[in-house]
Amino acid sequence: MDNRRLIIDSAKELFWHRGYSTTSPKQVMADAGVGQGSFYHHFPTKPELGQEVIRENGRDLIASVRAAMKGLATGRDRLVAFLGSAGDALSGCQIGGFAYDAGVLAEPALKEPLGAAFIELADLLESVVREGQEDGSLSSKLDPAQTAAALLAVVEGAFVIARATGRQSSADAATAGALTLLDGNEVRS
Incomplete structure (x- = not known):
């Protein structure tokens, strides 16, 4: 493996577990x-490394969502697969954590690829909602853009809540509630 790849892979792990702001280039080198x-x-510069890591994590996220959805028969099934991406919420989201890092937010060059990843994911979800409406697995009353935004917020929020509470069940409840609402039912406790 070449040194560039070693650096990126190490930074991906360290930034995910320790944060971008609190990880030094020296730690990545070691x-x-x-x-x-x-x-x-x-x-x-460290921001150049941060940009590459955020871009890669965004591509990895989109690829994993697409892979989870691949071959599923209906739009609803594909959205259920997306909601399942919070199945290991305690480990945290490899891209979402950057949105809370002050060092990332202070650096426009880092905010751009972060925002682009979430926009691409929202666009993907919106298209899946439309597909679900076309195949009859989702209500035609749903606004595709709003539904996509809500589902993305549920999954990212599920990561945050699970990590804050230390309980995967918090994430599971959030995604189950989203599915209930997606199906047009009331959420009951």
Whole structure:
């Protein structure tokens, strides 16, 4: 594996578990097993590394959602698969955590790929809602853009709540409630 790949892979893990702001280039170098010269040859600044990690995590997220949806018969089934992405909410979202990092929010070059990942995911979900309406598995009364935004917020919120409470059941309840609402039913306790 080349040094650039080692650096990116190490940064992805460290930024996910420790945060972008609290992880130093020196920590990434040590974890990747590369020297300072190699690190700065590939990434002259920490924000350049952050950009690459955020872009990759965004691509990875979209790819995993698409893979989970692949081959499912209806739009509703595909949305259920998306809701299932919070099935390991305690580990946190590899892209969502960046939205809470002050160092990311202070750097326009980092906010852009972060926002782009969420916009692409919302667009994907919106198209799946439309497909579900076309195949009859979802109500035609649903507004596709609003429904997509709500489902995305539920999943990202499920990660946050599960981590805050230390209970996967918090995430499971949120996604089950979203499915109930998606089906046009009332949520009951």
